[in-house]
Amino acid sequence: MTTPRRAVVLLSGGVDSTTSLAIAKRDGYECYAISFDYGQRHRVELEAAARVATALQAKRHLVVKVDLRSIGGSALTDSIDVPTGGSPEGLIPITYVPARNTVFLSLALGWAEVLGAWDIFIGANAVDYSGYPDCRPEYIEAFERMANLATKASIEGQGSFRIHAPLIRMTKQEIIATGRSLGIDYSITWSCYDPTPEGKPCGACDSCIIRIRGGA
């Protein structure tokens, strides 16, 4: 019996990261889920992440605190209204958080190095979030290249890091169909950026709209 390879999987608790975790598991990785308590308004997503980590039998689930609120610049962490009714074509939405995936992947990289994991999964998607620069394939490749110059483990020649973004070219429907085929019950996930005071999804933010259109 061989030891399973370990993977660090970024897990927000939403549809995409949950599917990415299911794919990593299908591919035979022992999964270490990592979530971020970054000052997001929709902190309720961390509860979903914990449910998902349990349901998909992640080996561990780590929640790292990083205060992106102190940096500002986003409707997700500042007191800027989350827009409703979809984003204008060609514009990057105000829900974009500056350098968020870079910060999250960097923390995942640090944990991967500690765990001896060479594989990192991120649910980045270039189709529905085409406005987010850090969800594009060329960005993921550049991060991977940098990661392999950044760490003790890689420069000592023990291996090389690979950043997997298995959903990057899928539509939301394809993502959800893939997840369902892997047994995901999406009712345990969370998407909304701007929950109601009662803790329910708003049904009107970009993330709710994409989820509803996708049929989750």
Add this chain to the structure above:
Amino acid sequence: MTTPRRAVVLLSGGVDSTTSLAIAKRDGYECYAISFDYGQRHRVELEAAARVATALQAKRHLVVKVDLRSIGGSALTDSIDVPTGGSPEGLIPITYVPARNTVFLSLALGWAEVLGAWDIFIGANAVDYSGYPDCRPEYIEAFERMANLATKASIEGQGSFRIHAPLIRMTKQEIIATGRSLGIDYSITWSCYDPTPEGKPCGACDSCIIRIRGGA
């Protein structure tokens, strides 16, 4: 009168980052200093960073909380003893924090984007810390390339980010001579990784040894 260009400067409160801030200031940048409360044992360095930011008239000084302790893997954040008496040749010291500069530069990048700054200064040095992979020129270049694919500001063509590592090829003596020529009083800085219970430098960790050899 033109508006001065803004720069985000990573500031630990040690000799190198203080000199890097002085160089950024000399070069005409309006400096935004950023420090990290990351679970380091030598948290006292944040007080030095605040003194330095004031003395060198940084426009702002932001301290971002990021819990690297939860990731582990380093004598600087874990309950592993900080070694004394110098590191063995060719080995990366246990004081290496996995992906630390990547995490710090990512957070600096996010703040730079919010501020409209295109220049980021880091006091990385490849000579005295030759064991740290994320202090090498090829790493800095790979980060810069990734940064220009990561952010809304850069992909919208508003400019491009530059990561400045002005000390990267200097010896500690050269760094200190440069800083003194720019008026730095190094007595306000802090280097020690493993302060005594009374809050004094231990005089024996790598960082103390390098500082003492450099004559600061």
